[in-house]
Amino acid sequence: MSGFDNTVPSANAHDVDARAAHWLEMRERGGFGETEQAAFDAWMEESMTHRTAYWRVSAAWERANRLSALGPRLGAPEISAARTRASFFVLKRVVAATLLMAAIGAGGISYYLSTSSPEATYSTSIGGHKVIALADGSTIELNTDTVLRVAGADRRTVWLDKGEAYFDIKHDAAHPFVVMASDHRVTDLGTRFFIREDANRVEVALIEGRARLELADGKTKPEILTPGHVAVATAGLTSVSAQPSSVLTNDLGWRNGVLVFRHMTLAEAASEFNRYNVKKLVVVDPAAANAKIDGTFPANNVEAFLDAVQATLRVHVEDLGSEAVISH
């Protein structure tokens, strides 16, 4: 600005455009009753500025209809985002896929050769939650702080780079759905399951169907998981335990935005909360850490949890803003 008095209405265009978009959106939602229609007509009548702004935004929205060519399903723009990055990126993926193929052996060849199409990356921040619908009717739900990549022409291979995801997979024997997490590979055999990756520790819990868990290098005997099985795999060791379905349901509370604790220690509960919130809970003494918690809490409401903890456990909470220190 060069110091003129402001005879030019500076925020005007933005406001008019926003207003025009608002009208269009109301119409899109189907909420144009008689009153709104009259108000809209009056607004349009008011000035040519209003009319051109409305024509413009509605033409843009109309134009965006062509995006449906990108469908069906699977948030196609993520693919496009990958595609618009330089092609060496895609190339790199092909190389990586080829190496993986070599590791997996002959069985994977035809499949991995067909995965040269660009991948899509989905992620959530701390406290985030996202549902991805795949073209084949499968869905994947991402929990807090999670990164998942989808690749392959048929979108049946995903990498869980970190975090946790719930998979509801449409089984297709000819195209098995494969999840790669850390060093492990989980292959669905008709399945609903969830997987959590945390510092090379992979936890797989099976809700329905069957799944196969094995090291990606094929050096271990695969574990076949059935409903209620929870497998915890690290690089060297896989252990499988059976859990009642109620426990698994509780573990999936995050899908509804809640954390369900059953006789959980305060230390464990605090670390669960820390996955979902930027504000971290620190439990400083063993007596407090081992206190048991029961209850269902909104995952993103640390304060409510702290109130409940203070009320029931008689612990001391010192709130430092970015963290809260819990002691006896």
Place this chain on the structure above:
Amino acid sequence: MQDNTGSNQEGRERRERAIAASELEGWFVREILPLEAALMQFLRRSWHNKAEADDLRQEVYVRVCEAARKGVPHPAKPFMFAVARNLLVDRARREHVVSIDTASDFDAMGIAAEEPGPDRNAMARQELRHLQSALDHLPPRCREAVVLRKIEGLSYREIALRMSISEDMVSDHLSKGMHVLANTLYGEPGGGKP
């Protein structure tokens, strides 16, 4: 208002019949909106305050449409740029701006020339790329709502469930999405990608 469209232009452009009010929208969308990226480039280069480019753009549209009601300027492109230039001259005079840089004229920018149309397939592909990149300019949640609506064809209710938000929030995201999409689709060359 239409007096400012520049009388020197009126003789040069072939004016066809006056346009009916009902046809004005179609004409504006078809003939004028596709010129927006070039217009914005012209306005940003030629006017001292880039922050006012959107206001100027809006004013150009008003003047062009008011003029079109009397007679459709044909071809539209040189006419619209003449309107834009006259608008800047008016503004400069009113604000006592000493120099306005119309040296970077639209002739020099090559925007007055009619470029040959690419083949239809290439255009369709380009349009899709353009749309995708415009989509990528939306804030993440807003983009998600637009994708669910436009690509997956979901209802407000379904979008709300999918995103775990209220339908009113869906409205907010979509309304914002419409606003930003219009700016990137029309205002930015190549849909906003440099």
